[in-house]
Amino acid sequence: MLVLTRHLNEEIVIDGGIRIRVVAMDGNKVRLGIVAPDSVRVDRQEVHDRRSEFAAGPRLRRRSANRVTAARASDGPYSPSPEEAPC
Numbered sequence: 001m002l003v004l005t006r007h008l009n010e011e012i013v014i015d016g017g018i019r020i021r022v023v024a025m026d027g028n029k030v031r032l033g034i035v036a037p038d039s040v041r042v043d044r045q046e047v048h049d050r051r052s053e054f055a056a057g058p059r060l061r062r063r064s065a066n067r068v069t070a071a072r073a074s075d076g077p078y079s080p081s082p083e084e085a086p087c
Contacts, residue, residue: 004012011021017037024031034042043051 019035023033
């Protein structure tokens with residue numbers, strides 16, 4: 001992994017066609033602006049994981065759901081988030 005330091009409004013260029021700029025910093029959060037060709041998909045990690053899960057089909061989704069359930073069970077008592085709570 002290449003680790004770089006950038007300041008506000010500085011850029012990183014990847015392969016000449018992808019530009020990543022630090023557009024804002026707020027405490028421990030950094031906002032990045034990304035310019036890439038239309039042929040390059042740019043997603044947040046959680047969106048990428050979800051897309052991959054759906055592209056794999058129902059069998060993998062079921063297995064992933066079981067891992068999440070097992071992880072929650074190992075964390076101790078589980079309380080649903082407001083979005084998961086029944087109406």
